[in-house]
Amino acid sequence: MALERFFDEFIANMLIRGSEATSCSVGLDPITGAGGACPCNALNVKRVKVYLLDDLNSPSCLLPLTAGVNVRLDMMAGDNESGTVDTLPASSPSADPPAVPETPEPHGFIPVIQNVISTVKLGCSLDLNLIARNTWNTEYRPKTYMALVMRIRKPRATATIYESGVILCSGAKSPDDSRRAARKFARIVQKLGFPVRFLNFQIHNIVATCPFFPLYLEALHLAYHKHSSYEHELFPALFLKVVSGINATIFAHGKVNLSGAKTVDEVHKALDTIVPILTRFRKK
Template sequence: MRPQVHNVVAGVNLNCRLDLKHIALSVRNASYRPKRFPAVVVRQREPRSTALIFRSGKMQIVGTKSVDDARLAGRKFARMLQKLGYQPRFEDFTVQNMVANVDTRMTIHLEGLMLTPGTHNYEPELFPGAAFRMVDPLVTFLVFHSGKVVLLKAKNEEDMHEAWDKFYPLLMQFRKE
């Protein structure tokens, strides 16, 4: 049982100033509401992704299922801007967050898990999951009573799998029979 990546958030610097109104009016699947959010939101189908394009030339790519897809989506969005007459340069591509989940197929005793040493938070009146923060590698786990686990904040898949390999034995100690 391995975590399955469901969302990659990446950033890239296009190194050019952009006219967001022009982009919103020229591109399909684009929306721009400057009073609500200071970026143009553009969606594409392949790879399925959303770009948040800011006036400064910074761009966030969200919704892809792999780092390679995020990079490809970013390049496609940059190409789209190039066709509009801008001269983007694809620089400083960085993965900012990866989200994955896994179903352990066992019930977890969350109260017991929260008694272990470490950085964690469990407020069942506010949120049904327990947040458990690992420092090395830097990954946060949201653990639910049902045995479902969401992994957040990983920068790459290796960190995610390393964190899971460290965390899973601890989780096994608190499974309900």
């Protein structure tokens, strides 16, 4: 009972007695009732009426509500004017999903491709022990990993070769270099006497980076919380779904990593999509 009286007195002190209130009680002293100017005007938020259950005739207090919150208080049955809380619409422009602009504006940011991952099928089974004994720059530890790792310098790339005849090529800096490296790996294996064919070459992922300006990641996450993930206590970057299949890893200092693209054009489209979004959350 003492706790209930405490909360009743606290709520009563927060309400503005007298004629119907025209200012917000946020910022009032809960003991004396004194306070300064209403912060709602500065925050530009909508105010709503709230009534006490035990004093329906008391004046209303205007409380600020943030955008995107859907709340309904049936405080007074049969009275929609005082019982329903109207808030700002949840579908605000900032919450729209990222989309590729029809006419992208020139921004001057150039992505740098850091890695291209591709695969190719050789069309035959391979003897990895034979390949490891007769080639340079190879690693084969079947007890640790059932694949052979081979490296070349021009173009600089690494191949993971499986016994089934599949080669996974990574480390190239462009799609053309990735295809050229895959053909070199296939040629090295072919010289060892295997009936190699170059079949079904595919690029699965292009990783690119681009330096931007410092950003407010917290505000970006609040605006696009349905399309992003941000846990600064676990990892100091925000993950944003730019377009279908392409994700962006955004750091507070401005570095952005794009992954998931399969062509260079998709990288540029993702960059054109993300630049207008990041510009809104640039640190001054």
